[in-house]
Amino acid sequence: MLLSTTIAAALETCWQTITDIEHCDQWITSIQQIEILTKPEQGIVGLKWTETRMMFGKPATEVMQITQSQPQQYYQVQSESCGTLFDSKMALKQTDNGVELSMQIDTKPLTYSAKIASFLLSWMMKGQFKKALQQDLDDIKKHCEKIETRQTVS
Known part of the structure; x- marks a missing residue:
């Protein structure tokens, strides 16, 4: 699944925002709590955290x-849940209209029960999942855009 939006902000502002995992619960409405487990000395590869969010009302x-x-x-982020591997990618691209932020999520059922659930429920959950990701x-x-407005006014 691939979704995107165009942001009227500088590329640097967008990058700083999407990589500030530690504080994203302050602006992503469905995230209730973030706990950093492992923080690399440099860069973001290896950053590991728990994320608690509302999914399907729970x-x-x-x-x-x-x-x-x-x-x-x-x-790129990986996580495993309910026998399924989730591989997601957050990407930025400078355009004439601002910065395009895209989010791509691929799922791979790893267990027999996850394969059956994926087959039976994917059509039903796809719309709800897409709606949740678009909200993010x-x-x-x-x-x-709020940060960009503050920087322009200052």
């Missing part, structure tokens, strides 16, 4: 880790 806590990154371009993008956009 709190869900997952362990997530940044596995790849190209500064000011993208980072909208929240990030709003936060970046």
Whole structure:
């Protein structure tokens, strides 16, 4: 699944925002709590955290880790939940209209029960999952544009 939005802010502002995992619960409305487990000495590859968010009306806590990154371009996160591997990528691209932020999430069922659940429920959950991810993008956009407005006024 691939979603994107265009943000009226500098690339640096967008990168700082999407990589500030430690404080993202302050502007992403569905995230209730972040706890940093491992913080690398340099960069963001290896950053590992627990994230508690509302998913389908219930709190869900997952362990997530940044596995790849190209500064000011993208980072990749992996997590495993309910027998499924989640591989997500947050990417930034400078455009004539601002910065395009895209989020791509791929899932791979690892267990037999996850494969069955994926087959039976994917059509039903896809819309809700897409809506939740779009809200994350909208929240990030709003936060970046708010920062940009403050910097322009200062």
